[in-house]
Amino acid sequence: MLKCYANPSREQWGELCRRAEQDNSLIAERVVAIVDRVAEQGDAALRALAAEIDGVQLTALQVSPSEFEVAEQRVSREVKDAIEVAVKNISSFHKAQLPHEVRVQTMAGVECIQRPVAISRVGLYIPGGTAPLFSTVLMLALPAKIAGCKEVVMCTPTNKQGEVAAEVLYAARRCGVDKLFKVGGAQAVAAMAYGTESIPKVDKIFGPGNRYVTIAKQLVSGRNTSIDMPAGPSEVMVMADSSADVRYVAADMLSQAEHGRDSQAIVVCDSAELAEAIAAEVERQAATLERGAYITESLANSRAVVFSRREDMIAFANEYAAEHLIVSMADAWAVVDNITAAGSIFVGNYSPESAGDYASGTNHTLPTSGWAHSCSGVNVDSFMRKMTIQELSSKGLKALSSTIVAMAEAEGLEAHANAVRVRMKE
């Protein structure tokens, strides 16, 4: 049963915004050992670890053209059609995000440019496990290709028979992934960060994963390879008033809850009656769903919070900074325009989280655990960098020279001043 909190004081907000905590200290040491072993021994370590950890005997690490062809035949027409719709929508929304070059003449003879450039090589991690998450292939590979990355590498674990789900293979080929490897876990992250005989070293690693994957990404991000964002369990917040449909709110909370045992679903509403009605409907629908074990456990992390004042609902939502924020309120857009921290916002009664999870066009790789205070979800920018370029004419430098020399001297950096003076001697 959903716990309800009515008008909690500001002091309680921190506690109510807390996510399920993870103690990773025991895993961290094992991850360092795995990553270092792959960095040193390359492909041999990947084969040995697949056998040791997953009980899988891998022959070729890279997925072969014939495996892609078999997969193509296995995926149903219905799923292929669905993927086409999703590809079209995700592509059109992400293409519109492509940044432009910025060019400013800050003074006569001083030209400054900000130029977006694609990251050359990116690595995508797609988890295996209980469900084949081919939608994540779309969400990562399509923006990478739209940004113009030269090489898109993907790693994903196999089942015990050494196979990858047909939908994942099909989606990877459909989205233009250049090379796909049957490697999972922390070792896949290490392979993409350091490169092996088979797997190219990439510049940035993207994608969700279990705690081993997450810790390995964190580790390499402090060494030599960028990552998309810090990762944590998935979460949703629903803001609801009397205009919300209780059945929809409950269904959205449950679709979050089925993701995993540590998922969190929070409803913020304006009356205790509504909170109770939602709690009852969650119970009713939960009884009809599969994945019951996950749902029961993650509902234990979930709660309903009631505020009489709309400003408090908004302030609380901004403090929580939800990965997914559903706003089912009469004046939804007035609320949305005051939201400063969320991963992705779903407005009104007909925008369930699953629309954005799959096919509306927005990306589903989003900041969790409050990281939405400072991080964006994956978007075209995530696959690009911005370089600056400047060209000064001799006149432009002359006009700036006294400024540069004064500042360099005040900072005690004589050689900086000298680099200007030597050019002004003529």
Add this chain to the structure above:
Amino acid sequence: MLKCYANPSREQWGELCRRAEQDNSLIAERVVAIVDRVAEQGDAALRALAAEIDGVQLTALQVSPSEFEVAEQRVSREVKDAIEVAVKNISSFHKAQLPHEVRVQTMAGVECIQRPVAISRVGLYIPGGTAPLFSTVLMLALPAKIAGCKEVVMCTPTNKQGEVAAEVLYAARRCGVDKLFKVGGAQAVAAMAYGTESIPKVDKIFGPGNRYVTIAKQLVSGRNTSIDMPAGPSEVMVMADSSADVRYVAADMLSQAEHGRDSQAIVVCDSAELAEAIAAEVERQAATLERGAYITESLANSRAVVFSRREDMIAFANEYAAEHLIVSMADAWAVVDNITAAGSIFVGNYSPESAGDYASGTNHTLPTSGWAHSCSGVNVDSFMRKMTIQELSSKGLKALSSTIVAMAEAEGLEAHANAVRVRMKE
């Protein structure tokens, strides 16, 4: 004397692109202890650490209005005028970078929006040490204000007398920093990441620092606070051909070398004669400069690399991914248009690095150590996040429903499909 390498083989490139390595394992443990102590004990820990580590007795942590006024009187007219020119140029280039909202109707009734929002609270770290780096105040505080951050907090260490350099205080007030604290080192990073009685918790921390600061930033970036980018020693690469002026190339290499003992300056050119002439000119100019100890040591990390083919010069520059890349070549723009990895590029004979370091308008907080393969320098985006927003009409959701349901079922996520079905029952 600069070491020269002529037409090195591809196998040697990795070694030639290597930066000075740092062994941080001994420091890391001390940093964890400092950060945890500040997280637990707040202001008391900051005062105790200032006494223990820096031998400074701090009374108030926050800089008072009267301290700002004294500083204003101490800064020379010349430096104030220089700051005004720099503020104007940096502001105009960074204002032009402000991103726009992206709005796409991916299907009838399916509206997707990408909305840029400022990060609410940011923390800037300005190092103390041998030189008062007030230029970095401009480079961080101006974009933060332009992005629209609500609260801009700054920390900087004091000298033994508990004072901050007048130029730093003046620049902070000029650029609209909201609160300035006399705290330095790893403890400053911890204070901004966790908050103390005096110092607000921020969402993202920016700025350069010594190894303690760098390791502390890395640590909190894995816990609860974003950081601008991984940091390493500063570096420059100069690409030169016969159109380059040897005196300018040498002066630029030396202006990099004076930054610190582990700075690196690399020249890539098209003839051994040019490399030798540059090496001789570096020796000649170095003898005339102060900061000689830094310069001698960092020149030991430096080198000249000669390639007969222009394609190799470009490919090597892209593999190195320099923080600063100066292109002094006859067809400089043709080269620049093929550069895919660099922090900031300086084109032609009259664009010394010090122009961008201080006043042309570009930012000087740039990715080092090869991170330019995947990271941008600080820009207006660094102070913003992009949220997505979607609104589907009932018709829009109906048009997408079979797509979403097919994908959710193929992924085994029944509750995701159910969140759509429950809305389609009417």
